[in-house]
Amino acid sequence: MALIETKDIIKDYDMGKVKVRALNGINISIEKGEFVAIMGPSGSGKSTLMHIIGCLDAPTEGNYILDNLKVSQLHKSELAAIRNKEVGFVFQTFNLLPHLNVLKNVELPLMYAGMSSKARIKQAKDILDSVGLSDRLKHKPSELSGGQRQRVAIARAIVNNPAILLADEPTGNLDTQAGSDILSIFSELHAKGHTIIIVTHDMAVANRANRIIKIIDGKIVDGNIAA
Amino acid sequence: MAISLRESVEIGLADIWTRKVRTAVTVVGIILGVMSIMVVLAIVNGMNKSTLQWMEERGGLNKIDVHRNWEMDRKDWSLASFSLSELKLIRSLIPEAAAFTPEISDRSTGITKGELYFQTSVSGVFPDMTIVDEWNISEGRFINYFDINNSNNVIVLGSKAATELFSNHNPIGEYVYMQGQALKVIGIMQEKYLKMQGGWGGENALEYMNRRAFIPLTTMLHKISPNQTIDELSIKASSPEKALKLKTKLENILLNLKQGKKLFEVSSIKEQMDQMKQNSLMFTVIFVLIAVISLLVGGIVIMNIMLASIQERTREIGVRLAIGARRIDIFIQFMVQTILITTLGGVIGIVLGYAILNMVGTYLSMELVASLSMIYAALAVSVGVGLVFGIMPAVRASNLDPVNALRNE
Numbered sequence: 031m032a033l034i035e036t037k038d039i040i041k042d043y044d045m046g047k048v049k050v051r052a053l054n055g056i057n058i059s060i061e062k063g064e065f066v067a068i069m070g071p072s073g074s075g076k077s078t079l080m081h082i083i084g085c086l087d088a089p090t091e092g093n094y095i096l097d098n099l100k101v102s103q104l105h106k107s108e109l110a111a112i113r114n115k116e117v118g119f120v121f122q123t124f125n126l127l128p129h130l131n132v133l134k135n136v137e138l139p140l141m142y143a144g145m146s147s148k149a150r151i152k153q154a155k156d157i158l159d160s161v162g163l164s165d166r167l168k169h170k171p172s173e174l175s176g177g178q179r180q181r182v183a184i185a186r187a188i189v190n191n192p193a194i195l196l197a198d199e200p201t202g203n204l205d206t207q208a209g210s211d212i213l214s215i216f217s218e219l220h221a222k223g224h225t226i227i228i229v230t231h232d233m234a235v236a237n238r239a240n241r242i243i244k245i246i247d248g249k250i251v252d253g254n255i256a257a
Numbered sequence: 258m259a260i261s262l263r264e265s266v267e268i269g270l271a272d273i274w275t276r277k278v279r280t281a282v283t284v285v286g287i288i289l290g291v292m293s294i295m296v297v298l299a300i301v302n303g304m305n306k307s308t309l310q311w312m313e314e315r316g317g318l319n320k321i322d323v324h325r326n327w328e329m330d331r332k333d334w335s336l337a338s339f340s341l342s343e344l345k346l347i348r349s350l351i352p353e354a355a356a357f358t359p360e361i362s363d364r365s366t367g368i369t370k371g372e373l374y375f376q377t378s379v380s381g382v383f384p385d386m387t388i389v390d391e392w393n394i395s396e397g398r399f400i401n402y403f404d405i406n407n408s409n410n411v412i413v414l415g416s417k418a419a420t421e422l423f424s425n426h427n428p429i430g431e432y433v434y435m436q437g438q439a440l441k442v443i444g445i446m447q448e449k450y451l452k453m454q455g456g457w458g459g460e461n462a463l464e465y466m467n468r469r470a471f472i473p474l475t476t477m478l479h480k481i482s483p484n485q486t487i488d489e490l491s492i493k494a495s496s497p498e499k500a501l502k503l504k505t506k507l508e509n510i511l512l513n514l515k516q517g518k519k520l521f522e523v524s525s526i527k528e529q530m531d532q533m534k535q536n537s538l539m540f541t542v543i544f545v546l547i548a549v550i551s552l553l554v555g556g557i558v559i560m561n562i563m564l565a566s567i568q569e570r571t572r573e574i575g576v577r578l579a580i581g582a583r584r585i586d587i588f589i590q591f592m593v594q595t596i597l598i599t600t601l602g603g604v605i606g607i608v609l610g611y612a613i614l615n616m617v618g619t620y621l622s623m624e625l626v627a628s629l630s631m632i633y634a635a636l637a638v639s640v641g642v643g644l645v646f647g648i649m650p651a652v653r654a655s656n657l658d659p660v661n662a663l664r665n666e
């Protein structure tokens with residue numbers, strides 16, 4: 031069985047009188063170690079799907095099976111553990127905690143994993159070194175460029191060595207150079223065996239992936255078969 | 258795999274540090290509340306302590322005092338005293354009284370011994386004084402009726418008086434002088450001790466009693482201080498309840514004795530004590546109310562500020578949830594933060610409270626007693642306020658939906 035399997039996933043947002051159907055019967059299957067790009071127009075449901083894959087949100091209907099686990103049957107604390115250890119999230123707007131320095135931001139997932147302070151400082155430093163930021167440990171996010179911030183966010187996402195890395199328009203706020211630096215990191219991680227799913231509007235970005243899934247109006251229109 | 262309390266405290270302290278001004282505003286109510294708790298407890302402690310001291314000085318709840326009525330007619334002044342035969346009559350009318358003594362004090366003469374002069378208050382009393390005041394001798398003997406009947410030249414010294422006059426020597430059998438009369442020291446009173454409150458160290462609040470000395474009433478009347486009259490009596494009933502009855506009876510006896518004129522005031526310690534207790538209770542209730550209200554207001558202020566803070570930090574909470582924080586972690590984070598803030602307020606309140614107590618204490622020369630248990634109480638209360646008023650914001654924070662929280666601008 032694939033690492034990520036969704037079965038007829040429907041996601042409705044209840045807006046009082048009207049229901050917004052963000053996802054309308056999504057069936058996808060992603061194998062371990064794939065590098066997948068998700069593309070589609072604005073409002074087509076890409077972020078919604080990413081949230082469900084990342085166990086941040088639950089579908090209204092349908093099933094999501096992650097690594098042979100039925101996610102809908104998991105307890106909230108088990109979902110938290112999955113978000114902590116199995117999935118890393120990278121957002122378009124970085125989402126670093128502004129009051130914490132770079133090192134502390136990257137330490138956070140390890141802290142919630144219950145690691146001791148000493149061990150997690152070492153692990154966070156190693157990861158920051160691998161994204162080329164070992165000279166910025168004590169900087170606040172506001173003291174960094176956009177590309178650097180996104181590298182901190184990636185470091186935070188992978189510091190617990192998750193199997194899956196989810197990135198929702200990670201280069202959307204970056205210039206071409208910074209964007210391509212970030213993409214190189216994703217390629218490296220993919221080469222190391224991480225499963226990577228990336229949402230993008232940029233064809234050049236999508237071309238780095240092995241497979242492109244296209245979504246329109248909450249439905250998959252192309253690319254649901256492994257390449 | 259919850260995050261440890263230490264982590265939560267670290268996060269909380271860091272948050273407090275980044276939001277200094279907000280924390281300062283938040284904490285004002287708690288500071289005021291804790292300060293008023295400190296003041297209340299100090300006043301209550303102080304009142305208990307001074308009541309205790311007052312009781313000690315006066316010789317317990319069974320006691321009844323008779324003294325001049327200061328509101329009597331000027332022209333009756335000369336009538337307001339007792340002769341020795343009147344004393345006998347009064348004593349015979351109240352056989353149920355456990356003890357009975359008049360008292361005349363000479364505060365001006367002082368005692369001499371050779372070159373030494375010791376300024377003190379010397380009282381002429383009956384042998385019953387030791388029972389009435391519940392104050393016994395530690396050495397030698399006290400005045401007896403033989404001394405009274407013969408106006409013997411004997412004296413019993415307070416412990417301080419003894420050491421001042423005789424330093425290390427045994428005074429018993431030695432002589433001291435008053436008004437040219439040689440008085441033989443026959444006994445030493447037990448030392449009275451009551452620790453002074455709080456900030457003033459280990460001084461003895463009853464030291465002045467140890468400076469006193471006693472001679473037979475008749476010796477005082479006939480040889481030392483002939484101009485004085487007997488106008489003070491102390492009587493001991495067999496129980497506090499009987500003291501109240503005895504008081505009424507005595508009032509009637511004295512009215513009859515002095516042609517129906519109210520020349521004397523009769524007061525019972527028990528009665529005064531009850532009055533004092535009632536006053537102090539009222540006082541305590543008022544201050545406790547003030548403290549409770551300010552803590553309540555402080556708690557509500559903190560709750561609102563925490564709610565606003567959580568609103569503002571929704572996205573942060575979303576991020577934490579997205580990277581693996583459990584709901585309990587978020588709950589604890591905000592709980593700990595609220596408690597840290599209230600505890601900080603508590604500590605500041607305690608420090609300010611102490612400062613105020615010292616200032617007010619010296620200014621009003623009031624009995625304010627600060628103790629370590631008060632600090633614990635104040636700390637417990639501030640932690641408690643944090644616990645109670647922190648729950649709602651922490652629950653709200655931990656119940657945020659991760660995706661909605663992340664979308665929050």
Ligand SMILES: Nc1ncnc2c1ncn2[C@@H]1O[C@H](COP(=O)(O)OP(=O)(O)OP(=O)(O)O)[C@@H](O)[C@H]1O
Binds near residue numbers: 043051070
């Ligand atoms: N919390 C919400 N409440 C109501 N509707 C929502 C909510 N979140 C998303 N939607 C709706 O669901 C649909 C899909 O939104 P989603 O964010 O997944 O789109 P997207 O493909 O990521 O778009 P974009 O490329 O602009 O980021 C949209 O129509 C959006 O308005």
Ligand SMILES: [Mg+2]
Binds near residue numbers: 076077078198
């Ligand atoms: Mg989106």
